[in-house]
Amino acid sequence: MTTPETGIVYRSDCPSRPILDQIADKWSMMVMAVLDEPRRFNDVKRRLEGVTQRVLTQTLRRLERNGMIVRRVLPTSPIGVEYSLTPLGESLREPFGRLYAWTVENVDEIQARQQDYDRRAQ
Amino acid sequence: MTTPETGIVYRSDCPSRPILDQIADKWSMMVMAVLDEPRRFNDVKRRLEGVTQRVLTQTLRRLERNGMIVRRVLPTSPIGVEYSLTPLGESLREPFGRLYAWTVENVDEIQARQQDYDRRAQ
DNA sequence: CAGTATCCTGGGGGATACTG
DNA sequence: CAGTATCCCCCAGGATACTG
Numbered sequence: 571m572t573t574p575e576t577g578i579v580y581r582s583d584c585p586s587r588p589i590l591d592q593i594a595d596k597w598s599m600m601v602m603a604v605l606d607e608p609r610r611f612n613d614v615k616r617r618l619e620g621v622t623q624r625v626l627t628q629t630l631r632r633l634e635r636n637g638m639i640v641r642r643v644l645p646t647s648p649i650g651v652e653y654s655l656t657p658l659g660e661s662l663r664e665p666f667g668r669l670y671a672w673t674v675e676n677v678d679e680i681q682a683r684q685q686d687y688d689r690r691a692q
Numbered sequence: 693m694t695t696p697e698t699g700i701v702y703r704s705d706c707p708s709r710p711i712l713d714q715i716a717d718k719w720s721m722m723v724m725a726v727l728d729e730p731r732r733f734n735d736v737k738r739r740l741e742g743v744t745q746r747v748l749t750q751t752l753r754r755l756e757r758n759g760m761i762v763r764r765v766l767p768t769s770p771i772g773v774e775y776s777l778t779p780l781g782e783s784l785r786e787p788f789g790r791l792y793a794w795t796v797e798n799v800d801e802i803q804a805r806q807q808d809y810d811r812r813a814q
Numbered sequence: 815c816a817g818t819a820t821c822c823t824g825g826g827g828g829a830t831a832c833t834g
Numbered sequence: 835c836a837g838t839a840t841c842c843c844c845c846a847g848g849a850t851a852c853t854g
Contacts, residue, residue: 580722582742586795587718589802594716594791596709597827600702611836620704625827627837637805648835649834658801665790669716672787673708679780680711683759719847733816747847749817770815771854 592636597621597629599666605639606663608654638662714758719743719751721788727761728785730776760784 580587592598597618604617615626630653633639638659644650655663702709714720719740726739737748752775755761760781766772777785 579739580726580741585799585803586792589795589799590721590792591718593795594718594721595826596713596716599712599716604702615836617701619702622828623837624829624839628827635806635809636802637809646835649837651836658798658805661798662794665787665794668787668790670708670712672784673711673715676780676783677707677711680758681707683780684757687757687759717846737816744848745817746819746849750847768815771817773816 592632598633601629602663602666605653605655608652611651714754720755723751724785724788727777730774733773
């Protein structure tokens with residue numbers, strides 16, 4: 571991304587593009603929100619109603635790969651795994667929180683606009 | 693979404709879920725960022741290097757449906773179309789800006805973490 | 815200029831079953 | 835408990851061609 575005198579241009583090779591793609595998705599945001607403290611796999615799963623094991627695992631792996639969370643195997647029997655935010659992940663919670671708060675605040679108006687639009691287009 | 697005494701739980705019927713799905717995607721964020729002032733279709737397209745007409749049109753329609761932008765047909769020849777943010781869309785730029793700024797600030801560290809992870813997993 | 819109209823492909827994500 | 839392993843389906847999104 572650059573800002574030439576002609577205005578903002580988003581270049582296709584800007585590394586923020588794939589990052590945004592990996593980070594700004596529904597499940598990642600919810601996982602991050604849920605990890606306000608270290609939690610175990612099934613604990614996270616229970617808090618994200620409707621997520622499947624497979625999708626949750628993928629999401630956790632991706633977040634781990636991007637340095638947002640740490641996976642720690644607990645020496646228990648049966649095995650336990652605990653996920654927690656890294657400082658990097660912690661620093662993302664603030665912008666995520668803003669976006670989520672905005673969504674909650676404006677959900678009603680958005681749904682109203684959607685209905686207007688759909689009514690016009692029939 | 694609720695916050696019971698046991699902690700945060702994201703219910704599957706929370707209306708913010710589909711909203712986030714529609715709003716927090718790569719192209720929507722870039723379109724919103726580019727619309728710092730009213731711009732015409734091809735102007736937006738030129739600033740989003742790599743986007744196809746089809747995808748841009750879809751993104752613009754969705755943003756319009758959600759009340760984020762307004763589409764205005766200009767009485768020119770040949771026809772011109774101008775897109776601009778609504779107050780609602782304007783209010784979303786701040787949280788988006790935060791998220792984008794975070795991405796830019798942390799892109800290097802994220803890529804480093806990715807390489808670490810990939811090296812470990814080979 | 816600002817779009818539709820087709821066609822096509824990858825992969826996100828749900829369902830289900832199995833396991834160290 | 836915390837995962838893999840399959841199977842499958844849908845559709846976001848790219849490529850390309852055409853148009854009022």
